[in-house]
Amino acid sequence: MATVLTLAGDGIGPEIMTQAVAVLKAVNEKFELGLTLEEGDLGGAAIDRAGVPLPEDTLQKARAADAVLLGAVGGPKWDGIERSIRPERGLLKIRSELGLFANLRVAKLYPQLANASSLKPEIISGLDLLIVRELTGGIYFGEPRGIRTLENGEQQGYNTMVYKTSEIERIGKVAFELAKIRAKANGTAAKICSVDKANVLEVTELWKQTMIKLQQSEYPEVELSHMYADNACMQLVRDPKQFDVMVTGNMFGDILSDEAAMLTGSIGMLPSASLDENGKGMYEPCHGSAPDIAGQDKANPLATILSVAMMLRYTFKHEVSAAAIEQAVSDVLDDGLRTGDIMDSDETGLTLVGCKQMGEAVLAKL
Amino acid sequence: MATVLTLAGDGIGPEIMTQAVAVLKAVNEKFELGLTLEEGDLGGAAIDRAGVPLPEDTLQKARAADAVLLGAVGGPKWDGIERSIRPERGLLKIRSELGLFANLRVAKLYPQLANASSLKPEIISGLDLLIVRELTGGIYFGEPRGIRTLENGEQQGYNTMVYKTSEIERIGKVAFELAKIRAKANGTAAKICSVDKANVLEVTELWKQTMIKLQQSEYPEVELSHMYADNACMQLVRDPKQFDVMVTGNMFGDILSDEAAMLTGSIGMLPSASLDENGKGMYEPCHGSAPDIAGQDKANPLATILSVAMMLRYTFKHEVSAAAIEQAVSDVLDDGLRTGDIMDSDETGLTLVGCKQMGEAVLAKL
Ligand SMILES: CC(C)[C@H](C(=O)O)[C@@H](O)C(=O)O
Ligand SMILES: CC(C)[C@H](C(=O)O)[C@@H](O)C(=O)O
Numbered sequence: 001m002a003t004v005l006t007l008a009g010d011g012i013g014p015e016i017m018t019q020a021v022a023v024l025k026a027v028n029e030k031f032e033l034g035l036t037l038e039e040g041d042l043g044g045a046a047i048d049r050a051g052v053p054l055p056e057d058t059l060q061k062a063r064a065a066d067a068v069l070l071g072a073v074g075g076p077k078w079d080g081i082e083r084s085i086r087p088e089r090g091l092l093k094i095r096s097e098l099g100l101f102a103n104l105r106v107a108k109l110y111p112q113l114a115n116a117s118s119l120k121p122e123i124i125s126g127l128d129l130l131i132v133r134e135l136t137g138g139i140y141f142g143e144p145r146g147i148r149t150l151e152n153g154e155q156q157g158y159n160t161m162v163y164k165t166s167e168i169e170r171i172g173k174v175a176f177e178l179a180k181i182r183a184k185a186n187g188t189a190a191k192i193c194s195v196d197k198a199n200v201l202e203v204t205e206l207w208k209q210t211m212i213k214l215q216q217s218e219y220p221e222v223e224l225s226h227m228y229a230d231n232a233c234m235q236l237v238r239d240p241k242q243f244d245v246m247v248t249g250n251m252f253g254d255i256l257s258d259e260a261a262m263l264t265g266s267i268g269m270l271p272s273a274s275l276d277e278n279g280k281g282m283y284e285p286c287h288g289s290a291p292d293i294a295g296q297d298k299a300n301p302l303a304t305i306l307s308v309a310m311m312l313r314y315t316f317k318h319e320v321s322a323a324a325i326e327q328a329v330s331d332v333l334d335d336g337l338r339t340g341d342i343m344d345s346d347e348t349g350l351t352l353v354g355c356k357q358m359g360e361a362v363l364a365k366l
Numbered sequence: 367m368a369t370v371l372t373l374a375g376d377g378i379g380p381e382i383m384t385q386a387v388a389v390l391k392a393v394n395e396k397f398e399l400g401l402t403l404e405e406g407d408l409g410g411a412a413i414d415r416a417g418v419p420l421p422e423d424t425l426q427k428a429r430a431a432d433a434v435l436l437g438a439v440g441g442p443k444w445d446g447i448e449r450s451i452r453p454e455r456g457l458l459k460i461r462s463e464l465g466l467f468a469n470l471r472v473a474k475l476y477p478q479l480a481n482a483s484s485l486k487p488e489i490i491s492g493l494d495l496l497i498v499r500e501l502t503g504g505i506y507f508g509e510p511r512g513i514r515t516l517e518n519g520e521q522q523g524y525n526t527m528v529y530k531t532s533e534i535e536r537i538g539k540v541a542f543e544l545a546k547i548r549a550k551a552n553g554t555a556a557k558i559c560s561v562d563k564a565n566v567l568e569v570t571e572l573w574k575q576t577m578i579k580l581q582q583s584e585y586p587e588v589e590l591s592h593m594y595a596d597n598a599c600m601q602l603v604r605d606p607k608q609f610d611v612m613v614t615g616n617m618f619g620d621i622l623s624d625e626a627a628m629l630t631g632s633i634g635m636l637p638s639a640s641l642d643e644n645g646k647g648m649y650e651p652c653h654g655s656a657p658d659i660a661g662q663d664k665a666n667p668l669a670t671i672l673s674v675a676m677m678l679r680y681t682f683k684h685e686v687s688a689a690a691i692e693q694a695v696s697d698v699l700d701d702g703l704r705t706g707d708i709m710d711s712d713e714t715g716l717t718l719v720g721c722k723q724m725g726e727a728v729l730a731k732l
Binding site for chain 1: 449452454458484485486489505506508511512513516520521522523524525526527528529530531532563565566567568569570571572573595596597599600601602603604605617620621622623624625627628629631633
């Protein structure tokens with residue numbers, strides 16, 4: 001019997017989680033998945049209860065669970081708090097403690113929402129791009145780090161960007177494997193683009209060399225290209241459909257995946273997965289905790305609901321239920337239901353709905 | 367009597383430089399600027415002659431000059447060369463040796479070229495954004511750096527992102543001052559957005575704190591906001607016109623300025639300046655050396671010509687000649703002249719021209 005830990009978090013977290021949990025329970029029953037749900041807290045909610053953003057009992061539950069479903073963390077309430085216990089620290093720590101090194105973010109354009117993009121339709125129609133981001137290494141976790149006082153009295157801040165071969169190979173394999181799966185599903189040739197800044201940074205030169213060796217020894221059938229991070233950021237704006245799978249380190253991945261998500265114009269639709277070596281994962285929407293609309297039943301629960309689908313696919317290998325959820329989401333969009341973030345007032349036939357109503361509509365389709 | 371050193375560089379560098387130099391000579395005469403021109407080599411051209419990308423004699427000339435005009439460096443010919451003497455190293459070294467810490471990149475949309483953008487017209491019409499990038503510090507130059515072999519035999523790459531208070535203040539002042547000048551010229555309120563990743567990186571937390579203190583003590587009249595790099599990259603796609611001046615470190619600046627440039631769709635139009643503490647500067651187009659079209663008279667010389675205008679404005683404080691060049695460029699666009707990179711085959715009344723013809727057209731307008 002498998003267990004899913006839900007961490008609603010802060011801001012709009014609780015309301016989107018309520019809808020996602022309802023969907024998860026429904027498919028659990030319908031497809032007899034035998035999943036048990038547990039609850040925990042993370043981020044600001046955990047700070048309020050336990051004084052730290054990732055309390056020991058939450059971590060225990062997360063370790064014991066087979067998958068974690070996360071809402072969103074952080075908000076202005078905790079902005080003044082001492083750095084080491086801010087909400088984001090809880091997120092970084094749970095990623096690291098659970099060994100969730102592979103972050104998968106899909107930037108997929110829903111045809112029903114094409115107008116939401118700031119890009120021209122021909123540039124983004126049909127966009128379906130996967131960014132594989134290394135999540136437990138690089139400059140996010142590198143030591144030494146800190147702020148020190150120099151001899152002349154001024155301060156100096158420093159961080160270390162560091163990767164070793166095995167870390168690069170590990171994330172590279174995930175990207176190559178996913179490229180093969182996607183190519184098979186789409187009937188196309190498998191290709192990945194590795195993003196680095198090898199012309200300046202030694203650590204990313206090792207990254208590039210390691211990717212080349214990995215491709216030559218284990219994935220000769222997958223096409224491997226390389227791009228500097230600055231150029232990749234440009235090319236995503238110019239012609240995002242040139243990419244299928246992109247793989248990169250923690251910081252470039254943070255930046256590029258947000259940019260890629262925004263190309264669609266509907267970040268409220270995009271789920272993500274963070275996986276360990278054994279397929280255990282944490283699943284969460286790409287968007288943040290949106291404190292400005294929290295508690296007003298305005299949030300879009302679809303990214304969290306789609307995160308449930310990713311969980312069923314990647315951790316529980318249950319493609320049928322994952323696809324059923326994705327179909328239900330597509331159906332409610334076809335019906336013209338829209339939360340505020342994806343509403344287009346110029347289009348006719350659309351109905352503005354709240355978070356609850358959107359969740360219930362998905363449920364009804366299942 | 368002031369001196370300008372021209373470094374044509376590689377790829378399309380020589381051909382765009384020929385046109386820019388002709389323009390520079392013309393305004394030099396017309397406005398009696400008294401500038402003397404010298405030549406030098408940098409990048410691949412220098413490797414071929416002297417074995418290193420920044421030869422000592424080039425550096426001497428650059429130190430002696432009041433301003434440097436650079437074409438572009440690099441190309442596949444030198445890709446296999448040992449890291450420490452690759453063309454890009456020459457660029458990084460000249461920036462560092464001349465103390466060119468302030469990199470100014472303007473992302474400005476020419477109304478005549480609005481169609482070239484991959485973004486919707488309403489998102490980018492009127493875009494005029496300045497990115498101020500710190501250019502001689504941060505992870506580009508931080509020590510320790512390298513690739514080492516660990517005890518278990520695998521390799522580890524590492525770089526150091528480092529900034530001290532004085533470096534941050536120095537670039538901050540440039541951004542605040544430019545925001546004031548721009549606001550005055552546009553009749554708007556002065557504002558800058560500082561980009562960091564203070565929720566994760568200590569070095570950028572110091573960056574943020576230093577910007578706040580600087581604003582409070584010296585620039586209370588300028589509005590200062592902060593944005594995380596991932597969000598900034600997203601916001602540039604979603605609504606770039608929310609920004610006026612952005613200021614950030616070397617690596618985030620590399621990425622964001624390329625993204626911002628591509629928003630216009632016509633990177634062949636964008637100049638840049640890299641300034642030291644005394645207004646001495648190196649001026650160069652934002653685009654690269656485009657080896658694929660080198661020597662074919664297809665390159666767009668306008669970004670280099672506009673770099674001459676920036677030079678006249680920032681180093682030689684000669685606004686009249688700078689404005690004259692900018693006007694001439696705008697006039698040739700009005701006349702419908704287009705190089706291949708900015709040609710729009712759907713638009714009527716345009717004439718495709720080569721690099722030389724474009725340069726001569728600008729000259730004729732002066
Ligand atoms: C909140 C922050 C620490 C986090 C990150 O930088 O990884 C976020 O931006 C993300 O991408 O999940
Ligand atoms: C060529 C490279 C070293 C350089 C940089 O990264 O600074 C370039 O991308 C730039 O922005 O001028």
